[in-house]
Amino acid sequence: MTDDAATARRIIELLWRREQPARRGPRPRVSVDDVVRAGVQLADADGLSKLSIRSVATRLGLRPMSVYTYVPSKDVLVALMVDSVAAEDGDIGELSLPDRLAAIADQYRDELVRHPWLLTISMWRPVLGPHLSARYERHLAVLEGSGPTGGGRFDDVELDTIVAALRSFATGSARAEIDARSASTMTGLTDEAWWEIYGPLLAEVMTTQQFPVSSRVGATVGELYQAPGDTDAAYRYGLARLIDGIVSAPRSTFSA
Template identity: 45%
Template sequence: MTGVSTQENGDGDPRRAIELLWGISPPPRRGPKPKLATADVVRAAVALADAEDLDAVTIRRVAEQLSVSPMSLYTYVPGRAELLDLMTDHVHGELTDPEEGLGWRAALTAVAEDQWALLHRHPWLLQVPTGRPPLGPNSFAKYERELRAVEGIGLGDVEMDAVAGLVTGLVRTTARSSLDNARLARTTGLTDAQWWERAWPVLAGIPAADAAHYPISSRVGQAAGAAHNAAENPAHAFRFGLARVLDGIEMLVLQRQQ
């Protein structure tokens, strides 16, 4: 995954982005009926990002996918920044509500698992900065689900917001590791186990790197490696970390009740 080298979301005109996100259309213009809808442009951009990465999403490339001229695409979106907002909000629409009647731990777990899966379907989301989120209906619904999971359990509003940020931050961090590992396996042609099989004999031949010098890391590393068949397991880290986050929230709630 490379960094975004062109205009990012949040850099564009927020008023026009919000109008597009909420489907507030400008006054109709005279002339031929447009060949496309804004939704067509967004779907084409998402498909391009899924197939390659976010750097591939340019006005020119999206226009090529739709068989139109780049200039004609500005009829639908003012620029790349607004397009990224639309793309992000569009895929947020894939997120679903937890089942009714779940306790707050199960509901928040369901929310986190849903986001973990979304990031694996659309890895480019990890390239989108989160400081200025798209102010669209699907992104509002995402935040609403996160807060609804802990509504009424004894947290203040600022704490509820912090919980939402803590959980989504954990999801993003561990999903990034998971996707990085998968990309390494693709580009090198080696699984983690195969990589370690090549590295270990070399390392074992270096006296200064033996267990006598690093007894704790040697013991723990071997145990973790045997458990995960790899140097790390991001899926385990995600679920272990989430459980510990939920434990901390539960402890805070219990303290408030005393």
Template identity: 40%
Template structure:
């Protein structure tokens, strides 16, 4: 089941994200604060997945009644927006070097975040979560591309391109990991079990290119699919494309 960001009350989500609190209500003092609710929800999502996350389970985790949780956040859609913004890595010092090394550094940070929080891949960004961490991260990433010869639209598009590659690569990597866990077989064991039949039916003379390339890739990666290699190769290729655009723009100037 896919969850959608930005599907709740947009005004209330923004108020909660930026901690713009309404006038306090009369009544007993609240036992928790909003950050505790968010942290509990993130921990639960990491354990049971986003689809199984509910307001009731978060309340049980915190030791409070379900209805009391609604005094902190209107519902799961708004809570999801808060979780997404909280999970964003805060800006960190960039490495020495040019824009390419710095953009690669940022891509690897995002790759690591998906592995720390696999539930992020269960979210479809219906609308952007315009929280403080998300905006700070966007500003930080744009600063890497500032002044290198791209237009403002191209700067945004370059980040979208890199982010899309990181997300799709992380998804494939985590799916491969889940397949191994669910089958109880490593990728090597899975292929070894099928090797005797494949050797009989796959004729190198009939499939010369597939046989040669498949054998080379399998020997190099010891598997049919190498998530880390796919991520690194794809990222390098994407950065090559951005660099080509910058150089072409400079040569036309």
């Protein structure tokens, strides 16, 4: 077995908690779940770049080498962390189709805002653990049997693409929300304080003659929000338009 194949097997075994042969000796002080939980807490607080096996060990009161008996590397730990936070999402429930679509997007967006370090991880080829798999199943299941108002049902490719489109949109919005929050942290200025300083200065240089539309719109938005914008309002508006397109499609985009 190649090193890559052996690593893949170990990741899958840990993700799905496949039973390992019992070890002799003292009972372990912590579990794999404890290690993963500590990793999530550290990444939430300081970001993924500062996460290390040593920092996890310190948080758990263990020696670094002891942590390697639970997870073989930081990369494996991160894979376990990504799957674990997906467990935070619950059932969507009995809703109208537009509300089900909105709930799917909200779950993805809320997860990223709670755990910004997820944005630094490529999800193009995720290692599917039980929680990621269960969430994908739930999202597909609440859409299966539904279809656009023009008639028919969403086919399998369309089901997957709808979920992917909702996730992509939610990811962009989450990134904007996280950027907005970090701006206040980095500058020490609230959006309102920032606008009080920069609004008048921008009005001096962005003359209505040179920027007739943007100066008017920018001033209107700034006065309304006392900030450069409102990420939540943009998200709700864009999501509503995206859902309108999905619901009102006359037929499956992927039908022959």
